[in-house]
Amino acid sequence: MYWRIGSAYRKQPHEANKAEFHRVVAKGPPPGLIAFEGKLAVGWCQLTPRNALPFLDRSWIRIDDATVWSISCFYVRIGYRRRGITAALMQAAVKTAKAAKATALEAYPLDRSLSPSASSTGFVSTFKRAGFKVVGHRTPPRPVMRLELKGKARPSS
Numbered sequence: 001m002y003w004r005i006g007s008a009y010r011k012q013p014h015e016a017n018k019a020e021f022h023r024v025v026a027k028g029p030p031p032g033l034i035a036f037e038g039k040l041a042v043g044w045c046q047l048t049p050r051n052a053l054p055f056l057d058r059s060w061i062r063i064d065d066a067t068v069w070s071i072s073c074f075y076v077r078i079g080y081r082r083r084g085i086t087a088a089l090m091q092a093a094v095k096t097a098k099a100a101k102a103t104a105l106e107a108y109p110l111d112r113s114l115s116p117s118a119s120s121t122g123f124v125s126t127f128k129r130a131g132f133k134v135v136g137h138r139t140p141p142r143p144v145m146r147l148e149l150k151g152k153a154r155p156s157s
Contacts, residue, residue: 003046003072006055033092035076035085042080045089046073047096050106063106063136063144069097071107073120086122090130098149105147107132114141 001017002009004024009017024031031052035043050056050070071093076085097105107127110119124134124143132145 003053003055003070033089033096035089035092037080040077042077043085043089044073044075045071045086045093047071047093049100049102056106056108063146067101067103068106068146069093069100069102069104071105071122074122075120086126087130090122090126094130094147094149103148103150105132105149106135107145108138108142109145111141111143117141 001021005020021031029048031048032044032046034041035045048070050068053070053072056070056072071090074086074089094105107122109122109124109127110117111124112119113124121142124145127145127147130147132147134143135146136144138144
């Protein structure tokens with residue numbers, strides 16, 4: 001919910017955020033992708049048009065007016081990390097955004113060389129391996145990265 005409501009996320013109780021997210025899911029369209037191993041959900045990626053995330057649809061982070069979709073966060077279940085779940089979710093996100101006629105896919109990862117923080121937004125190195133390029137910066141350790149989806153190289157697996 002952070003990407004939908006900004007700092008209000010930290011100011012309201014967990015249950016309020018959870019209830020609000022349930023409303024987002026019920027209203028549709030689906031707010032992201034889920035990775036499964038069998039019937040067990042092992043990963044999550046928030047994927048949606050950038051303009052559906054008010055926190056991202058601001059002049060200080062918005063690069064242009066292109067039809068951009070955003071990958072704004074990931075969660076990989078403990079015990080399943082470092083197994084390629086994030087990369088698989090990114091690959092599915094590219095496919096989904098292309099099918100929705102997005103011209104580009106953006107992400108807002110952490111540059112671990114500039115900050116040792118943990119990150120639910122992914123890491124710059126993962127996005128670079130998938131073909132994303134830095135197109136701006138929110139802050140020095142938080143670049144805006146983009147993968148062009150029309151007429152450009154596609155990410156590899």
